[in-house]
Amino acid sequence: MVTVLGIESTAHTFGVGIVNSQGKILANVMKIYKPSVGGIHPREASQHHAAKAAEAVAEAFQTAGIKPSDIDAVAFSQGPGMGPCLRTGATVARTLSLALRKPLIGVNHGVAHIEIGKLVTNCGDPVVLYVAGGNTMVVALVEKKYRILGETLDIAAGNCLDAFGISAGIGPMPAAEIYAKQGSKIYDIPYRVNGMDVSFSGLLTASEKLLKSGVPLGDVCLSLTETVYSMLTEVTERALAMTAKSSLLLVGGLARSKRLCEMLNTMCVDRGASLHVVPDQYAGDNGAMIAWTGLLMYGCKQFINVDESFVKPRMRVDEVEVCWSP
């Protein structure tokens, strides 16, 4: 039996997970940085992570009921993400790897979101919609790589909804979705789809303008969320049509959105496809997903040397050789 510890530290969450080769998640500890005002400040977040790291690691070992020497490798999220946050996680991982004399594994954060979704939903070989605060993409596994079929050409879907909520004074998601329930009228805001790509910045600006012009907050939230989710569902349907796959996996923080799930489900029912949604506790950033992907990489010995373990803030999911795929 192989056991891997994984460290997540790309944005607001410092997470430590421990997973074994039976796919059992032994620990999944999260310490979440909450900015006092506005959006996330990378340097403040990284200071939060550094302050919480020792405590989180100790808690993970305790929850798992194992000793540090029982693990076989240390994995960390190498990118994409915010430089200062990534460096904090990497430093903790290197220290553990050296102290315990266990190999180090650099994990792609996006691939980890996908792999944990596959582990817990049992979805076969799906098209994946990965939507979160910092990422929006539609991918599918083709010849041992997660190929990007579509992505955002500017800001991420989660970023768009969070930014609107913050500027409207209601805070980040799920605020916009909650206020949307009070809305009744849908306004025309830019619906921008390019093939399987989307773009959200025009829609964000238009929503802010609507609000300033006196349109009720509920109506703006309804127009915004309905438009964003419709665009995401449309490009996902295109990807299903193009790849001729019949399974869809939804992962990332926005998987918690009830309305997005509902739309995707309607689309899947109409196409005869099946929808699989990652459960809430593994939707947001977490350490278990890094540990599990590290474990898959352990199987094909994808290790890195400590002195070459640089973080990659702009790493792409299609850089990773998915050596563990059948």
Place this chain on the structure above:
Amino acid sequence: MESLNFVEKKVIRVGAEAVIKEAFWKNHRIIVKHRVPKRYREESIDLRVRKSRTIHEAKMLIHLSENGIPVPLVYFIDPVECVIYMQYIEGLELRNHPGAVERAKRLGNIVGEMHGLDVCHGDLTLANIIADENQGVWVVDFGLSGFNADLEEKAIDVHLLERSAASTFPTQTKKFFENFLKSYSETTGRDAAKEVLEKVKEIRSRGRYVAR
């Protein structure tokens, strides 16, 4: 439209947004492209999207036909039901065509000419390109296209095409794209092509953690 006496025949393709049927009008074989309602979308958004794309696609097809770009001729438009009746192109989608890499040369000329007219396609994937039996290449599906395309939109076309090739036949992508680019830059001129390629690189590196 009913009075025009179409003989509708079989559904030949159910695309992501449209149902494509083969039909006959006075024994002439035509394509009927119906943008069907999507239940997942709220009604007003759904109608707005379908209607605007139908009208827009028809306008663009007519514009491109007049400028000698190989696209289906438009016969009739039904903007209420969101239907376009158009020329039937005999052939195979490029993604299923064994000679795709070779046809990339012709495709480069066509996309180059289109970009020369400041038109972008908006969904330039191998499913929207048809190769006929006479070495010809045709482009379809202009619902997401744009007039007055800027550098970014042209670059997105090139980016989408390459990505579509990469996810369809990863091992031949390089040769396909080389063939495409050679004739593309012959048509647009070296400098214009270079500018587009620079932009493609920039687009590729974007898209995550873009702070606002």
